[in-house]
Amino acid sequence: MEATIALAGNPNSGKTTLFNELTGARQHVGNYPGVTVEKKQGIYAGNGYKFQVIDLPGTYSLTAYSLEEVVARDYLVNEKPGMVVNIVDASNLERNLYLTLQFMEMGIPVCIALNMMDVAKTRGIEINAEKLSDLLGIPVVPTVARSGKGKKELMEAVAGNVSRSAPAPLSISYGGDINTALDEMEGDINAQSFLTDRYPARWVALKYLEKDEQIVDLGQKEDPSFSQKIESVVQKVSDHLSDTLDTYPEAMIADQRYGYIHAITKQGVIKHSRHQNRLRLSDKMDKVLTNRFLGPIIMVAVLMGLYRFTFTYSEMPVDWCERFFGWLGGVAEANLPGDLLKSLVISGVIDGVGGVLGFVPLIMFMFFGISILEDSGYLARVAFMLDRVFRIFGLHGSSVMAFIVSGGIAGGCAVPGVMATRTLRSPKERLATLLTVPFMTCGAKLPVFALLVAAFFAENEAIVMLIITLIAWLGALLVAKLLRTTVIKGESTPFVMELPPYRLPTFKGLFIHTWERTWQYIRKAGTVILGISIILWAMMTYPGLPESQARRFEEKRAALLTSVPPSIVNDVTSAGEDRGLSPRAEEIKDQLMTIDFQEAESALRHSLAGRIGTTLEGLTALAGFDWRTNIALVGGFAAKEVVVSTLGTAYSLGDVDPEETGSLSKTLVNAPGWSPLTAFSLIIFTIFYAPCFVAVVCIAREAGSWKWGAFSMVFNTIIAFSLSVAVYQAGSLLGY
Amino acid sequence: MLTLTMRQMSENQCGTITSVRAGGEMGRRIRDMGLIPGAEVKIQGKAPLNDPVALRVMGFTLTLRNNEADYIEVEVKE
Numbered sequence: 001m002e003a004t005i006a007l008a009g010n011p012n013s014g015k016t017t018l019f020n021e022l023t024g025a026r027q028h029v030g031n032y033p034g035v036t037v038e039k040k041q042g043i044y045a046g047n048g049y050k051f052q053v054i055d056l057p058g059t060y061s062l063t064a065y066s067l068e069e070v071v072a073r074d075y076l077v078n079e080k081p082g083m084v085v086n087i088v089d090a091s092n093l094e095r096n097l098y099l100t101l102q103f104m105e106m107g108i109p110v111c112i113a114l115n116m117m118d119v120a121k122t123r124g125i126e127i128n129a130e131k132l133s134d135l136l137g138i139p140v141v142p143t144v145a146r147s148g149k150g151k152k153e154l155m156e157a158v159a160g161n162v163s164r165s166a167p168a169p170l171s172i173s174y175g176g177d178i179n180t181a182l183d184e185m186e187g188d189i190n191a192q193s194f195l196t197d198r199y200p201a202r203w204v205a206l207k208y209l210e211k212d213e214q215i216v217d218l219g220q221k222e223d224p225s226f227s228q229k230i231e232s233v234v235q236k237v238s239d240h241l242s243d244t245l246d247t248y249p250e251a252m253i254a255d256q257r258y259g260y261i262h263a264i265t266k267q268g269v270i271k272h273s274r275h276q277n278r279l280r281l282s283d284k285m286d287k288v289l290t291n292r293f294l295g296p297i298i299m300v301a302v303l304m305g306l307y308r309f310t311f312t313y314s315e316m317p318v319d320w321c322e323r324f325f326g327w328l329g330g331v332a333e334a335n336l337p338g339d340l341l342k343s344l345v346i347s348g349v350i351d352g353v354g355g356v357l358g359f360v361p362l363i364m365f366m367f368f369g370i371s372i373l374e375d376s377g378y379l380a381r382v383a384f385m386l387d388r389v390f391r392i393f394g395l396h397g398s399s400v401m402a403f404i405v406s407g408g409i410a411g412g413c414a415v416p417g418v419m420a421t422r423t424l425r426s427p428k429e430r431l432a433t434l435l436t437v438p439f440m441t442c443g444a445k446l447p448v449f450a451l452l453v454a455a456f457f458a459e460n461e462a463i464v465m466l467i468i469t470l471i472a473w474l475g476a477l478l479v480a481k482l483l484r485t486t487v488i489k490g491e492s493t494p495f496v497m498e499l500p501p502y503r504l505p506t507f508k509g510l511f512i513h514t515w516e517r518t519w520q521y522i523r524k525a526g527t528v529i530l531g532i533s534i535i536l537w538a539m540m541t542y543p544g545l546p547e548s549q550a551r552r553f554e555e556k557r558a559a560l561l562t563s564v565p566p567s568i569v570n571d572v573t574s575a576g577e578d579r580g581l582s583p584r585a586e587e588i589k590d591q592l593m594t595i596d597f598q599e600a601e602s603a604l605r606h607s608l609a610g611r612i613g614t615t616l617e618g619l620t621a622l623a624g625f626d627w628r629t630n631i632a633l634v635g636g637f638a639a640k641e642v643v644v645s646t647l648g649t650a651y652s653l654g655d656v657d658p659e660e661t662g663s664l665s666k667t668l669v670n671a672p673g674w675s676p677l678t679a680f681s682l683i684i685f686t687i688f689y690a691p692c693f694v695a696v697v698c699i700a701r702e703a704g705s706w707k708w709g710a711f712s713m714v715f716n717t718i719i720a721f722s723l724s725v726a727v728y729q730a731g732s733l734l735g736y
Numbered sequence: 737m738l739t740l741t742m743r744q745m746s747e748n749q750c751g752t753i754t755s756v757r758a759g760g761e762m763g764r765r766i767r768d769m770g771l772i773p774g775a776e777v778k779i780q781g782k783a784p785l786n787d788p789v790a791l792r793v794m795g796f797t798l799t800l801r802n803n804e805a806d807y808i809e810v811e812v813k814e
């Protein structure tokens with residue numbers, strides 16, 4: 001049997017865990033058409049069934065409150081899956097059933113996966129699944145997603161019900177006044193066939209009563225005058241309720257839904273053997289972890305611990321990677337014919353991709369750490385503790401998610417970060433968040449920082465990385481405040497958020513999470529970066545040095561060689577690596593190398609990239625950047641990690657000694673014009689300057705206008721340049 | 737019996753919601769999460785800067801800002 005089933009449920013109900021359990025590795029992540037909400041699909045195959053499984057975004061309700069809710073609702077209406085598997089947290093039954101009722105009101109076939117039965121049991125909650133199934137009239141299957149228990153039974157239940165015709169929409173009594181209005185509207189809507197091709201008539205009426213913006217807008221477009229008529233009925237009930245009961249229709253509807261749920265659960269469905277407000281382990285942990293004094297201290301310690309974890313444990317694999325690509329470069333050097341091809345493969349391909357892939361272990365460890373914080377529920381506490389602070393800057397506690405995804409804890413990516421702002425309801429806070437998240441230390445900037453920190457601040461690696469992240473945060477918040485008091489003024493929105501109980505993350509979840517994000521990074525490195533690396537190689541190679549100049553270097557070399565005895569020349573040109581040279585020969589060799597280096601450097605200066613970099617040098621010298629850094633930064637517009645690969649390419653082109661295959665950081669320390677101050681100035685510039693073009697495209701799309709995309713490029717670069725000039729000039733004055 | 741707004745409640749205090757005076761989106765969001773008249777609530781704790789507040793309702797923990805808690809009236813036992 002084949003069918004499509006959609007997984008839906010509250011956030012933190014174990015939906016993703018069940019999805020992973022059902023589909024295993026057979027999943028695919030994409031986007032819903034036109035929007036950037038993640039769409040996860042997978043295949044369940046087992047006991048003779050094959051189901052296409054869609055993981056809908058987690059929602060508490062089906063109003064049009066957030067984009068996730070709109071996406072989930074639209075999917076259900078437009079795609080009409082064979083069955084909705086509603087994951088219900090058994091330890092939190094009543095609130096979870098609120099969503100279930102809304103599926104039933106829409107007339108969608110639903111099957112409940114009564115999840116976390118084990119947690120409910122330890123909390124002294126006993127649920128009679130059969131009774132619940134009887135009262136609701138839909139299948140209810142107890143599951144424990146973490147261990148996969150009940151998975152088979154759930155799929156059996158789905159298979160047994162999927163082919164049945166859609167159930168009639170559930171009709172709840174919402175109280176006399178509303179019922180009367182609903183009946184009247186339902187009749188009218190049916191008579192007019194108003195939106196009934198998509199939605200049940202009573203549901204449309206209900207949404208009008210709830211003042212659901214999406215449906216009302218849709219109705220106004222469909223038939224303005226009829227929509228008007230319905231709205232006037234709603235207005236009449238609203239006025240009446242306001243006069244008599246001092247309440248609103250949507251309040252009555254919510255009350256009655258909960259009333260309906262309560263009436264069901266009271267009939268022996270749910271039995272508490274302990275009081276609900278009893279302190280659980282999770283609450284006891286919160287007493288410490290969100291404590292006024294201890295909470296913030298622990299939070300800083302946890303974030304610091306994440307850095308230590310990432311940097312200490314990824315050191316070895318990063319080293320392996322570097323050695324592997326160094327070895328690969330050596331192999332190419334020894335076996336490839338032709339200088340140009342050699343240069344393309346080594347400087348363009350291996351150095352470019354290797355420089356980026358070398359950081360994969362680092363990024364994996366970082367994402368693994370973040371996934372632990374996310375899955376354990378600690379990240380929500382961070383939002384809780386920081387909301388008061390965020391509000392000062394005109395943002396929202398939930399902004400913290402976007403900031404963290406973007407790299408608030410170093411190693412995220414501004415692209416999903418910009419997308420994460422979709423959970424923010426207020427357009428103004430959202431805009432401010434999405435314009436400032438690119439300042440965060442994303443995974444692509446991380447290689448740049450890691451390179452500079454390893455080269456110039458090696459003794460204090462973790463501390464300096466923490467300082468970089470703090471600077472990014474402070475800068476982002478101040479800029480957000482600046483934007484919220486100038487270009488995007490306005491009121492703040494509600495902070496209604498669940499603090500999920502602390503949970504031990506499952507290894508499977510952690511690995512899937514880590515792998516997904518790492519794979520996204522690798523894919524980007526493998527495709528976009530490779531192309532850009534080659535383009536940049538070409539920019540740095542062509543046009544080549546004019547004949548006359550090349551000849552001058554050749555003459556210099558010849559002059560040097562004829563000035564010394566032939567025996568020494570022979571020594572220099574034929575010497576193997578392992579054989580020691582006489583001091584005189586050593587000296588000649590060094591001089592030859594200097595000439596080669598100068599030639600390569602003038603060749604690079606002569607190239608297209610060199611010309612761009614040199615033209616800008618007059619200006620960027622104020623911040624301590626030479627033309628090489630300029631080339632790298634221009635490349636960084638395309639993607640931040642290109643800064644590293646370009647510096648690598650630039651320096652390996654300028655450095656001809658094949659023995660010097662040591663890491664780029666060593667090269668930088670020895671390169672003229674580089675000091676810790678230059679490195680710091682470059683770090684500051686990299687934090688703040690224009691987001692990569694992928695992020696710019698996302699910003700433009702999310703903000704709904706290219707104006708904001710252009711704004712972020714120009715505005716950010718101006719800020720970055722001003723700051724790094726200030727740092728460099730102040731540092732120089734102080735004698736650093 | 738004493739009626740307070742939720743902001744005025746102290747940590748660990750319990751009570752029953754008597755009214756939610758918010759309409760529109762904020763009201764809908766608050767009600768979606770189960771904060772409706774008749775629901776029992778308990779203040780779990782407050783953030784380090786006293787705002788937002790964490791409360792227990794229907795067996796789970798929810799956070800609200802103080803200016804949102806102002807819309808919710810709670811009857812508390814003394």
